[in-house]
Amino acid sequence: MSSPKPALERVAAVHDVPPGSLKGVTLSNGDKVCLVNADGEIRALGNVCTHQEFAMSDGALIPGGLIECAWHGARFDCRSGAVKRFPATEPLPVYDVRVEHDEIWVGGRVR
């Protein structure tokens, strides 16, 4: 039997994450999530860099839909979480995310 799908929870308003910005939030289960607004498209990734655990939300969204860690410059695809530049070697988790009206809702990990 598969485990029940985690409920979505409201984590921020869209206007809290303007285009081109990142915002860190914490889910009720303690997971740290980085919200990304890439040209108006909201994404949700793990907020802990897989290199040395720096907060991805302290980094930046750069051209090509990549988020760059502010510490050692690892880059990840903001849609898939895939590593695009060392020194990270493991992808970031990706979370289910929905936008309704001006509200951002995040659910469980999808990857």
Ligand code: FES
């Ligand atoms: S902690 Fe992110 S690149 Fe090192």
